[in-house]
Structure formats: C-alpha cells, structure tokens
Amino acid sequence: MNKDTIILIAEEPRDFEVLIAGAVALGGKPVAIYAGPDADAQKIAAMGARVLHFGELTEGALFADAADAFENAITSEGGSVILGRSTKAVQEIAGKLAVRLNAGVVNDATSLAWDDDALLLTHLVYGGSAVRIEKATGSVIALLGPSAFEPVTLPAGEVVACNDAIEVGPFRLLDVIEKEEEQVDLGAAKIVVCVGRGIGTQENLAAIEAFARKLGAEMTCTRPITEVNEWMARSRYLGVSGTTIKPDVYIGFGISGQVQHTVGMNGAKTVVVVNKDKNAPFFKQCDLGLVADVDKVLPYL
Amino acid sequence: MSIVACYKIVPDEQDIAINPDRTLNFSRATLKIGDYDLNAVEAGAQLAASTDTQLVSLTAGGPEVKDSKIKKSILSRGPAENVAICDPVLATAEADVISKILAAAIRTMDEVNLVLCGEGSADLYEQQVGIQLGERLGWPAINAVSSLEVEGDRARLRRTLGNEVQVLEVTLPAVVSVVADMNEPRIPSMKDILGAGKKPSKTLTPDEVGITDLDGCLEIVSTLAPEQKERACEILEGDDTDTITSFVARIREME
Numbered sequence: 001m002n003k004d005t006i007i008l009i010a011e012e013p014r015d016f017e018v019l020i021a022g023a024v025a026l027g028g029k030p031v032a033i034y035a036g037p038d039a040d041a042q043k044i045a046a047m048g049a050r051v052l053h054f055g056e057l058t059e060g061a062l063f064a065d066a067a068d069a070f071e072n073a074i075t076s077e078g079g080s081v082i083l084g085r086s087t088k089a090v091q092e093i094a095g096k097l098a099v100r101l102n103a104g105v106v107n108d109a110t111s112l113a114w115d116d117d118a119l120l121l122t123h124l125v126y127g128g129s130a131v132r133i134e135k136a137t138g139s140v141i142a143l144l145g146p147s148a149f150e151p152v153t154l155p156a157g158e159v160v161a162c163n164d165a166i167e168v169g170p171f172r173l174l175d176v177i178e179k180e181e182e183q184v185d186l187g188a189a190k191i192v193v194c195v196g197r198g199i200g201t202q203e204n205l206a207a208i209e210a211f212a213r214k215l216g217a218e219m220t221c222t223r224p225i226t227e228v229n230e231w232m233a234r235s236r237y238l239g240v241s242g243t244t245i246k247p248d249v250y251i252g253f254g255i256s257g258q259v260q261h262t263v264g265m266n267g268a269k270t271v272v273v274v275n276k277d278k279n280a281p282f283f284k285q286c287d288l289g290l291v292a293d294v295d296k297v298l299p300y301l
Numbered sequence: 302m303s304i305v306a307c308y309k310i311v312p313d314e315q316d317i318a319i320n321p322d323r324t325l326n327f328s329r330a331t332l333k334i335g336d337y338d339l340n341a342v343e344a345g346a347q348l349a350a351s352t353d354t355q356l357v358s359l360t361a362g363g364p365e366v367k368d369s370k371i372k373k374s375i376l377s378r379g380p381a382e383n384v385a386i387c388d389p390v391l392a393t394a395e396a397d398v399i400s401k402i403l404a405a406a407i408r409t410m411d412e413v414n415l416v417l418c419g420e421g422s423a424d425l426y427e428q429q430v431g432i433q434l435g436e437r438l439g440w441p442a443i444n445a446v447s448s449l450e451v452e453g454d455r456a457r458l459r460r461t462l463g464n465e466v467q468v469l470e471v472t473l474p475a476v477v478s479v480v481a482d483m484n485e486p487r488i489p490s491m492k493d494i495l496g497a498g499k500k501p502s503k504t505l506t507p508d509e510v511g512i513t514d515l516d517g518c519l520e521i522v523s524t525l526a527p528e529q530k531e532r533a534c535e536i537l538e539g540d541d542t543d544t545i546t547s548f549v550a551r552i553r554e555m556e
Contacts, residue, residue: 127423
C-alpha cells in the first residue's frame with residue numbers, strides 16, 4: 001500500500017475540500033485528478049492538492065469517459081488509496097476504475113484509518129442499522145460524503161498539465177436539461193432545522209421555515225418529505241441514502257427518529273426534538289425534547 | 302434477444318435485532334428482494350412486454366437464493382425464467398465478486414442485449430454492481446437512469462445527476478442501473494403468483510459459470526450496531542404556554 005500519495009477524484013472544485021482533508025487525516029499527500037476549466041484546477045491547487053489537470057472534458061463526453069486517462073494517472077502516480085466524493089458520476093467512474101485496478105470500493109465511508117499496512121474503512125450497512133469496518137490490503141476506492149472530514153488548511157499545491165485527451169465514450173449525449181430543483185450544500189450549516197411528516201401541513205412547513213430564517217439555520221427534512229410529499233428539494237433530506245451532516249444544533253419537528261433518518265444527523269453536537277408521540281424513539285436520542293403537538297408550538301417560535 | 306434484470310435477496314432490515322454485544326441478530330429476519338432491485342425488475346418487465354423480448358431474472362448469493370417463496374415472488378413480477386448462482390461465500394460477497402459472477406452468468410446466456418440493475422442493494426447500498434458488471438463484460442454501463450426506451454439495437458435514456466438531466470443514446474448491449482423513482486413496482490396478482498410456480502428456475506454454482514476464485518478485495522472486520530451517543534434526554538411534556546415558552550427560550554440560548 002502506498003501511504004504517501006492519496007489520489008482524489010471529484011467533479012466540482014468544492015468537492016475536493018473534504019477529500020484533501022481525508023488525505024491529510026491519512027498522513028498522505030493529496031494528488032487531485034481533475035478534468036474541467038483551468039481556473040477550477042487552480043482553485044483545487046489553492047486548497048493544497050497537487051493537481052493533475054486533464055483540461056476540459058471534450059464536448060459531449062461524460063465524466064466517466066475520463067476513466068482511461070484517470071487510470072493512467074493513478075498507475076503512474078503509484079497511488080493505492082483513492083478518495084472520491086460520493087456523487088453518481090464519481091460512483092460510476094469508481095466502478096470502472098475498481099475493475100481495472102482490482103480495487104475494492106466503499107461507498108459513503110464515514111471514517112478511514114491505517115492499521116499497519118492495511119486501511120480500515122467504516123461505512124453503514126442494513127439501512128443504517130449497523131456500522132461495518134472493512135479492511136483493504138490492496139488498492140481501494142473510498143467515496144466520501146460532504147462532511148466526512150473537517151476542512152484543513154494547507155499551503156497551495158501546483159497544477160500539472162496532463163495531455164491525455166478525454167474522448168467521447170459509447171453514450172451519445174443528446175441533450176442536457178438543467179433541473180430547476182435547488183441544490184444546497186448542508187455540510188457548512190451550523191444550525192439545521194429538520195421536518196418530518198409529523199408536521200402535518202405545508203402551512204406548518206412555511207411557519208417552520210420562517211423560524212429557521214430567524215435562527216440563521218438551514219432547512220432539512222426526512223426522505224418522505226421530498227419523495228412522497230415533494231415539499232422540499234432532494235438535496236435537503238438527511239439519512240441513509242441522503243446527506244449526512246454534523247451541525248452544532250439540530251432541531252427536529254414531527255420526526256419519529258427511525259435509524260434511516262438519524263444516521264444522517266447523529267453527529268450533531270446538540271439534538272432538540274419536538275414530537276407529539278412521547279414514545280417516539282427520537283426522545284431517547286436527544287438532548288432536549290418537547291412532547292407536544294407541532295401546531296401548538298408554532299405560534300411561540 | 303433477451304433482457305436480464307439482476308436482483309439481490311436480503312434480510313428485511315426492519316426485522317434485524319441487536320444483541321447486547323451490539324452484534325446483529327438475523328434469526329427473526331424474513332428475506333426480501335432488494336427494494337431498489339424491484340425497480341429494475343419492473344423496468345425489465347415493461348420493456349420485455351413492449352419489445353416482445355424475454356426477461357430473465359438473475360441473482361447471486363448464499364443458500365437464500367433457493368428460497369421457494371422468493372423464487373415465486375420474483376417470477377410473479379414478469380420474468381419468464383429465473384437464474385441463481387449459489388455459493389455460501391456469495392452471501393457476504395461485495396460488488397467486486399458479485400459483478401464477476403453475474404458477468405460470467407450473463408456470458409453463458411444467449412443474446413442478452415440489456416442488463417438492468419437497481420440503484421444499489423438494500424443491505425450494502427454500495428451502488429457499484431451495475432457499473433462493475435458492465436466493465437467486466439466490456440459493455441457500456443451507466444447509473445442513475447430515470448427513464449429508458451429501447452428501439453431495435455438502441456436505447457435512449459435519461460439520467461438524473463445533481464443539477465441536470467442528461468438525455469443519452471447508446472447502442473446495445475449495455476448495462477443500466479435505474480433509480481428508485483423510475484417506476485412503481487407492480488404488486489403481483491394471485492394469477493401472477495400461481496403462474497410463477499410453473500416458470501423455469503435454475504440454480505448453478507460459480508464453477509458452472511466458470512468462476513473458481515471467489516476472493517474479494519475487501520475483508521469484513523466487524524459489523525456492529527452503531528454506538529449510541531450519550532445524550533442528555535431532558536424531556537419537557539405538555540403544550541401549555543409555560544412549557545412551550547421555556548422550551549423556546551432554551552433553543553434561543555443555543556444560538
């Protein structure tokens with residue numbers, strides 16, 4: 001295992017922040033592999049990574065079409081630990097690289113640690129019911145969520161131009177439709193307010209949103225609020241297949257506290273819960289709870 | 302030509318109990334077809350019906366793949382035939398080994414032109430099998446697909462990424478992983494369930510599809526219930542003005 005060079009893969013410059021922090025936590029030098037605008041390559045270097053820059057993707061190419069170029073870069077750098085930001089396109093390229101490099105993949109890894117020459121990787125299994133630790137003694141790709149490691153400050157790295165062209169692959173890109181749904185980065189939020197189906201109505205949601213604005217908090221929700229009610233954007237739901245965050249304060253309204261949700265927020269320093277059901281499991285996992293009907297509480301917020 | 306829909310049989314996570322030493326107890330856990338795999342099977346069933354092709358369901362796992370109730374359940378959802386690759390090692394195998402086995406099994410089938418996978422398995426949710434399977438077959442592979450149409454030897458699909466939807470076209474064969482909101486998996490009728498019992502189903506060993514090395518890249522060290530963080534658990538009860546105002550005052554102090 002090469003402990004000195006940690007390879008980093010992400011689509012967007014801001015996604016490299018957590019990866020650089022992960023590389024530092026492992027005691028290795030961060031080497032970012034990046035395809036995109038030159039200015040963005042400079043941004044990644046400014047965060048402290050050495051950047052192998054492949055220029056911009058050819059018009060019509062998908063991110064995963066960079067697999068050949070990235071494979072060559074990883075091989076020539078001699079990296080055996082590859083960290084990626086867990087997005088769909090990175091999961092895709094990770095699968096291609098895993099087969100070629102004979103590497104294991106751990107998606108949504110929550111912690112990484114050396115055990116002599118092996119790397120221990122932690123992730124959640126069975127819908128958040130259990131934490132699994134896996135051991136890699138050869139090449140491994142760990143995909144990380146946005147808050148897996150605290151950001152670090154490093155001296156700027158250099159940008160190295162790589163000439164491998166990234167050609168259009170077997171998928172022909174006919175059209176790209178911009179989604180109107182908002183994209184939020186919840187990783188930076190110090191206070192979050194979270195709603196579940198127990199809030200009842202969209203009017204209550206509006207009142208809770210107003211409360212969140214007063215607190216300077218980000219709004220978040222459980223999966224059904226986005227997928228069943230469609231009241232909030234998908235990027236705002238916390239839980240096993242959504243976002244995982246570690247804010248200072250989490251305030252939840254109308255949420256029972258099923259493990260599928262709590263895995264997304266149990267890193268919060270302080271947890272406050274409002275629910276009318278006093279038997280809700282959340283009351284056993286909070287710092288301050290109020291057993292009351294959300295309707296009755298809202299006028300006082 | 303045929304379509305293959307891959308699925309994994311998993312314990313229902315609702316039934317997993319936690320032992321005092323934080324290990325998991327599966328003794329009361331019933332088996333189910335992975336929730337996200339049902340979307341792949343449904344997509345396959347709809348495409349097979351509209352393109353007049355045959356759908357084959359394919360799984361790899363431990364002894365659970367021989368469960369007759371699950372076999373009936375999968376075959377009642379549209380596949381004309383079920384193929385299972387069985388070895389005790391496969392019960393805990395990860396995406397690398399599973400994709401190798403599935404690729405080998407698909408190579409033994411006649412003229413497969415489309416392989417469908419779910420977004421991720423319901424137990425491990427690594428979201429890797431579809432892509433790794435495509436890579437091993439040397440076929441184009443893609444994930445996050447939310448709609449799919451097949452015409453002749455071409456598929457047109459929509460893929461939902463963070464802030465955009467890509468509209469793509471590919472020449473088959475290909476491996477496509479679909480997202481959970483692509484469709485609503487059917488609830489089989491009594492007739493479907495009765496018919497499922499008459500459909501062919503075969504179980505093969507890894508050796509029979511040409512795979513002898515079942516070693517994965519990763520080794521499982523432990524699987525334990527998460528440690529509960531110590532919380533103060535101070536609970537106020539009541540929706541009277543005094544209780545609520547003192548609760549709200551406490552929140553204000555946290556800002």
